[in-house]
Amino acid sequence: MADLQDEFDTTAEAGELDRLPADAPGAEAAEPEPGARLGEVPDKARALLAAHPVADGYSGLPWALRGLPYCDLESGDSCLETDVPRLRAGGVGAQFWSLHVPEEIAGDRAVSATLEQLDLVRHVVTRYGDALRLARDASEAADARNHGRVATVVGPASARAIGDSLGALRSLHALGLSVLTLADTSWAGGAGLSAFGEEVVREMNRLGVLADLSGAPEETARRVLSVSRAPVLFTRSGARALREHPANLSDDLLAAVGAAKGLCLVPLSAEQTGTSVRDVVSHLEHVRRVAGPECVGIAGTYDTTAAHPAELDDASCYPRLVAELLGQGWSDAEIGALTWGNVQRALRGADFTARAARERREASTATITRLDG
Structure with missing residues (x-):
């Protein structure tokens, strides 16, 4: 960890600070900016993203950075799919950074x-x-955007990260964790949500930590939808009716997500949603139709092991997706809700629920031994 952090703080190479800005007189022709290869993207698509930037529901950047000896996110000179130039070219206003654990x-x-x-x-x-x-x-995300920064939301993290301890959950939240994936544990897994699992959900509601259910068994997902008073996320799930995949959702479950005012973030993953931009749009339209227009969003899944649809190779490519949505007849308001508004609604819902819950209950002292025996 220390070595990797040292590399992030490495001083500029000799002569690097002497280079002229790309637009300065006498400067050499610059390399094409990220996103330039996408061809003709309508000005309207870029204008829409300026007004309603993308809130990307899933990025694998933290785990990807662990494996790199060096990375400069400002120059764009890396093997990553996400960096500062790409985020700006893609009109990204917020990203959920996954704390992935194999x-x-x-x-x-x-x-x-x-x-x-x-x-x-x-x-x-x-x-x-x-x-x-x-x-x-939501307010901190909007403030970051208004100051020209990309809001970095920490999570989702695996439920294994709390070690069956509500104290660990509170500690992670104090350090910045905002989303926890409820799967692959004894209390949230194949056997459904246990009594301790329900207490975890209630404590998450009190803290303002959003529940992510992508990859959770359907029985667990339905119980969390019932127990949680805050919106529930599926951070990387498409429509099973269009493409069979374990993390994709059935229409019945999508309808339940809509009834609970949750949020399904459709991944830009060739395996889950198809190999073309039009395939992704089909999933977005299906989720919007079944769950409701306020219950659909986007998950880039960049810097994960996922292969991406053509023309959606990295975080600079969102204008291409918005252009396709415009071509398919999506209105400005519908696109604005998809890219930014629906995630903001979920974040506001978590904050509102937490404020109300803290007035009703203290921090839980429950343990898995006491509740699940």
Whole structure:
């Protein structure tokens, strides 16, 4: 971790600071900016993103950064799918940074891996403070956007990260965690949501931590939808009616998400939503029709192992997706809700629920031994 942080703080190469800005007289012709390869994108698409930037519901950047000996997010000179130039070219206003923990990492190692990534996220956001800003709720995300920064929302993290401890959940929230994936534990897994799992959801509501259910068994997902008083997220789920995939949702579950005013974030993943921009739009339209227009959003899934649809290769490519939506007859208001408004609604809902819950109950002292025996 220390070595990687040192690399983020490495001083400029000799002569780097002497280079002229690209628009200065006498400067050499610059390389095409990210997104330029997309061809003719209507000005209206870019204008819409200026007014309603993308709130990207899932980025794998923290785990990707762990494996790099060096990275400069400002120059765009990296093997990553996300950096500052790409975020700006893509009209991104907020990103959820996943604290991914592989399935083979369990117990204390899962907790430490999550903490290391959270520490790295805070370091990176501080290092690139002119472009990024941590945000816990809707007002902080809007404030970051209004100051020209990309709001960085921490999460989702695996439920294994709390180690069956509500105290650990509170500690992670104090460090900035905003989303927790309720899957792959004894209390939220194949057997459904246990009594302790229900108490975890109630404590998340009290804290303002959003529940993510992508990858959770349907029985668990339905119980969380019932128990949670805050909006529930599916951070990377398409429509199973269009493409069979374990993380995609059935129409019955999509309807339940809509009834609970949750949010399904459709991933830009070739495996889950198809190999073309039009395939992605089909999923967005299906989720909008079944769950409702306020219950659909976008998850880039950039810097994960996912392959992406053609012309949606990295975080600079959102104008291409918006152009396709315009071509398919989406209105400005519908696109604005998809890209920004619906995520803001979920964040506001979590904050409102937390304020109300804290007036009714103290921090829970429940333990998994006491509730699940």
